[in-house]
Amino acid sequence: MGRHCAKGGTLVEFTVVAGVFYLTLFSIIEFGRVLYTWNVLDEITRRGARLAAVCPIASSAGIISRSTFNGGIIHDLAADNLKIEYLDGDAVPINDTNVNFVDIRFVRASIEGYQFQAFIPFISLLLPAPSFATVLPSESLGISPPGAVVGGGNINC
Numbered sequence: 082m083g084r085h086c087a088k089g090g091t092l093v094e095f096t097v098v099a100g101v102f103y104l105t106l107f108s109i110i111e112f113g114r115v116l117y118t119w120n121v122l123d124e125i126t127r128r129g130a131r132l133a134a135v136c137p138i139a140s141s142a143g144i145i146s147r148s149t150f151n152g153g154i155i156h157d158l159a160a161d162n163l164k165i166e167y168l169d170g171d172a173v174p175i176n177d178t179n180v181n182f183v184d185i186r187f188v189r190a191s192i193e194g195y196q197f198q199a200f201i202p203f204i205s206l207l208l209p210a211p212s213f214a215t216v217l218p219s220e221s222l223g224i225s226p227p228g229a230v231v232g233g234g235n236i237n238c
Contacts, residue, residue, distance in 0.1 A: 111199055119210060121155055122192050125163065126215040129190030133165045137223030138178050162195045167219070182222075189216045 132144040144165060166174045168187040175181045191214035199206040 107201075111201065114200070115197060115208065118155060118197055119213075122158075122195060122210060122213045123215075125155075125158070126190045126192055126213045129163055129165060130188050130215040130217045133167075133188040133190060134217050134220045135223065138167065138182075140223070157198060158192075158195060162192050164191050164193065165189070166191070168216070172216070185219045185222060187216050188219050189214055191215075 129144055136144055166189045167178050167185045168189055169175055169181070169184045170186045172187060174189075175184060178185065191212060192210075193212045195210040197208040197210055199208060
């Protein structure tokens with residue numbers, strides 16, 4: 082009689098162990114997705130700052146679309162999340178870049194307000210991502226000196 086009762090116990094034990102195993106496995110996969118997404122967001126700010134440092138100020142919409150990989154990797158990243166700012170020597174944002182163009186010393190690209198959508202079955206979970214920012218020194222800002230060869234580089238503004 083003892084051997085007959087043990088058959089059901091094995092099934093219950095397997096169910097509990099398998100549930101814990103799959104929960105752990107999918108938690109590790111989801112954590113990897115979070116780290117990957119945050120790494121991509123950091124890369125987007127780096128690319129955005131680089132493009133803003135060498136492209137004309139008027140082309141900020143193009144900078145945003147090219148630096149976000151044309152929306153291919155992170156589908157729910159909106160253009161509103163990426164912000165391009167031009168800073169003076171004291172790292173204070175310049176409001177009117179047309180008037181104070183010669184004061185621009187740095188370019189800051191930042192991502193704020195992005196929320197990561199987790200793929201957890203039966204649960205809709207949005208994780209707020211931290212703010213990401215990259216600050217680079219301004220370079221040409223799309224202006225070429227007289228007599229310079231234009232179009233020789235690999236950055237297309």
